Amino acid sequence: MKLKRGLGKGLGALLSPEDIYDLESPGSFLCPIEKIRPNPDQPRRRMDHDSLEGLAGSIREKGVLQPLVVREVDGVYELIVGERRWRAAQKAGLKAVPVVIKDVSPDELLELALVENIQRDDLNPLEEAMAYGRLVNEMGLTQSQVASRVGRERSTVANFLRLLNLPDYAQTDLLDGRLGMGHARALLMLEDPE
Structure with a gap:
């Protein structure tokens, strides 16, 4: 039996298709990039420099097309999904990026970060x-x-x-x-x- 490599309970559990592109939806806004911090549970240990530079070039040209998913913690925003986009946006010189705030527990954060990254082919x-x-x-x-x-x-x-x-x-x-x-x-x- 061949299983589909979809997002399972990952990103689909966080965002509806409308949330992905609509900054008018509740919890969506342009967030100053310095108010975002990486997820300490990020499973990816290394990020390919060339790939990140390529993404930064694309972001310079077209912007961040899909919002980062964050949770609010002590007045800053912790990434749930989108660390590569966040790092590339920094390299591209952006001052703010689109985000969607989701209320998740630390356990849910860990699970979502792991599941979302496992689904990527380049892990x-x-x-x-x-x-x-x-x-x-x-x-x-x-x-x-x-x-x-x-x-x-x-x-x-x-x-x-x-x-x-x-x-x-x-x-x-x-x-x-x-x-x-x-x-x-x-x-x-x-x-x-x-």
């Missing part, structure tokens, strides 16, 4: 494995529940979670792109006592 395999691990360990979800929420097979989630058993040097190489997923899985077989 590194180890980052994806770490995100699944956090959903299991911090949210108390089973592998089947994680798979359902992110639109993956349970076996795929299990295989990614196994990457967390790699030795530190192999995890670093996988994160840096010096080790591919296939080689990492082969290493697991060698390192696995069974």
Whole structure:
């Protein structure tokens, strides 16, 4: 059975199609960029510099087309979705960006940030494995529940979670792109006592 890689419970749970492009909707406004802070639970450990520069160029030319999703915390706005756009907007020299404010708990913030980033094709395999691990360990979800929420097979989630058993040097190489997923899985077989 092939599962659809949609946003599952991620971004669709936060925004209606109207919210995405309508700054007139409640909770939407242009926010000063310095009032926004990154999400400390961002699963992405590295952002590709060239890709960010390309996005900054696009933003200079066309602006930020889709609002960032934030929550208000102590007078500032913490990102839920849109950290790449926020960083690129800073590089592009923007002073304000469109945002939509959503009221979410810290647990919901963690889950939404992880699920939304897992859905992206450019997430590194180890980052994806770490995100699944956090959903299991911090949210108390089973592998089947994680798979359902992110639109993956349970076996795929299990295989990614196994990457967390790699030795530190192999995890670093996988994160840096010096080790591919296939080689990492082969290493697991060698390192696995069974």
